[in-house]
Amino acid sequence: MTSKLDRRKKYTRMVLKDSLIELLKEKQISAITVKEICELADINRSTFYAHYADQYDLLDKIEDEIIEDMTGYLNQYHLVKEEDAFHIIEKLIDYFASKHEVCRTLFSEENDTTFQKKVMRFAQEVFQQHWPGSTLTGNDSKYLSTFVISGSIHVIKSWLNNGMDKSTTDMAEVISQLINKGLYGMKEG
Known part of the structure; x- marks a missing residue:
């Protein structure tokens, strides 16, 4: 069960990172919202906040x-x-x-x-x-x-x-x- 959770966490983080990189190709970090990242990643916001404080934390x-x-x-x-x-x-x-x-x-x-x-x-x-x-x-x-x-x-x-x-x-x-x-x-x- 633990390895399944770890894989899910890794996948979630990977998808969020990839989504932010895609958005950064179009606009600056200050113009990107958590909502946009989540929509592109197909992840809900509560899941995002379970991993990162905000878009700046993710970028960091x-x-x-x-x-x-x-x-x-x-x-x-x-x-x-x-x-x-x-x-x-x-x-x-x-x-x-x-x-x-x-x-x-x-x-x-x-x-x-x-x-x-x-x-x-x-x-x-x-x-x-x-x-x-x-x-x-x-x-x-x-x-x-x-x-x-x-x-x-x-x-x-x-x-x-x-x-x-x-x-x-x-x-x-x-x-x-x-x-x-x-x-x-x-x-x-």
Whole structure:
């Protein structure tokens, strides 16, 4: 009986999350009501409130879940050499590709979500703790990581919005080249 309840809870949460993502493709979170989410999910409002406080709580849980997934994904690898960093960049881009609809929606400029800030904060911690070859300290390290991370996020957003027109390996190469060699070190192609 318990596993049946757990499956039902998982299903309900999945349908509510999917419904909110669909609505976010059309309008901002501030314009979305719990009633709309429930209608699209074919779930009654009392069921919604058994799981989430409001539409903002649901959005927050979706964003946090993605950050947790990325954390678990990154914890499988250790940054030691430049090649390892490339592999991790490629794996993270693979992750974004596997969740491209959700990520593109959450990264959208039209949406008022905190997703980009959460990804920035997450990546900032990873960068400062593990990036190989980063010998800068203090504010210089903070500025460098902000530059690299925000640039990388915008490149990934652009790639998602362009229908993922390059392979994940190609995108990892572009980002890796920009990080390690800068604009002047980029190969034409």
